[in-house]
């Protein structure tokens with residue numbers, strides 16, 4: 001084989017980056033892959049739109065079948081996003097004998113249990129490095145670099161938009177809504193930001209990482225997902241005063257009793273490395289029984305960082321084809337017949353310390369009422385903070401608990417909400433002191 005003939009589906013942010021990289025980095029890629037990586041055709045919804053690239057002989061078409069079903073294409077890169085028509089296009093491309101590379105986290109997290117075995121059954125590669133943490137090659141790390149380890153913990157900052165918003169809120173002392181508006185204006189956040197700020201995007205990535213790390217199929221539906229909409233500037237300020245940062249973390253843990261999968265705002269010590277990951281950056285921490293904890297840091301999104309990961313997958317395919325060794329690594333690393341089905345734990349049983357925020361009337365007896373509720377649930381308090389102000393209707397009452405269960409905390413907060421002096425729905429954030 002002299003060349004790998006490539007067809008692209010989708011010519012948006014990532015598609016443009018991949019095309020640019022293939023067209024400008026050809027010599028270097030050939031020297032590394034051993035064969036030419038030739039971009040033959042791009043199919044996209046609006047083929048006539050100028051993307052500011054000199055495409056030379058590359059054909060641009062509106063007909064997706066000219067990529068998926070064409071005889072002159074060896075690899076299809078799916079960069080359309082979403083499930084429909086992405087899923088049917090990927091299945092069709094595999095059925096037509098193409099290898100497939102995708103950056104589509106939603107697709108792999110929710111449909112990977114069907115797509116990955118299907119690709120194996122037809123003897124084709126389905127690679128998705130760019131689906132998790134953009135430029136950070138963390139899938140390769142889990143599948144290959146750390147393959148000798150039993151992994152018991154994967155956690156990290158998996159969504160740059162949320163991390164940017166939380167960083168700006170702290171540095172500039174502004175509200176969630178203000179930063180979100182600014183991020184949308186600068187193009188860091190989508191017009192509909194819900195996938196990012198509600199934690200869904202991070203959950204897609206966590207599902208993929210946990211599947212590879214723990215040797216199971218992705219279990220996106222079983223992840224406990226909370227976003228950052230309820231994180232207020234009061235939380236950010238108090239967290240800082242108490243020596244914490246608030247980060248939206250994806251957390252996957254595994255022990256003999258089962259698996260924990262959650263995406264949540266989390267209080268982490270300001271001295272931890274995860275706390276120091278700021279702005280749009282991502283970081284993934286993986287703990288293996290031999291390697292210990294390793295950390296991977298970089299840009300989790302953007303045209304070139306994501307294209308870097310897509311093209312790395314292409315080079316993998318080219319190298320494998322060159323020496324005739326396809327299917328070298330199983331999609332979720334562990335061979336399908338050994339994939340685990342260990343149960344995912346319910347959050348009710350989670351144990352740890354909690355940060356609690358109430359808005360209460362500033363009058364005598366309120367603290368006693370609130371602490372009585374905690375006492376009834378046998379929750380003991382580590383710290384209480386309140387700055388009294390008689391000129392406002394409600395003041396923040398901040399409490400930090402000792403280790404307790406989520407069930408106890410939820411019951412206590414529901415009871416507190418019924419108290420006359422409590423003016424808003426009480427909120428909590430879990431504290432994770434043990435992260436590096």
Ligand SMILES: NC(=O)c1ccc[n+]([C@@H]2O[C@H](COP(=O)([O-])OP(=O)(O)OC[C@H]3O[C@@H](n4cnc5c(N)ncnc54)[C@H](OP(=O)(O)O)[C@@H]3O)[C@@H](O)[C@H]2O)c1
Pocket residue numbers: 009010011012013014015043044045046047064078079080081082084085103104105106130131134300301302303306
């Ligand atoms: N952006 C990032 O930083 C990033 C990072 C990691 C992973 N990803 C993933 O990469 C994928 C692509 O993301 P993106 O940011 O490049 O998206 P994007 O900028 O919205 O681009 C999507 C492209 O797909 C084309 N398209 C959409 N629906 C189509 C349809 N029905 N038929 C034909 N073409 C269609 C669009 O067409 P036209 O432009 O022709 O109208 C556009 O070129 C997604 O799965 C995303 O989750 C993105």
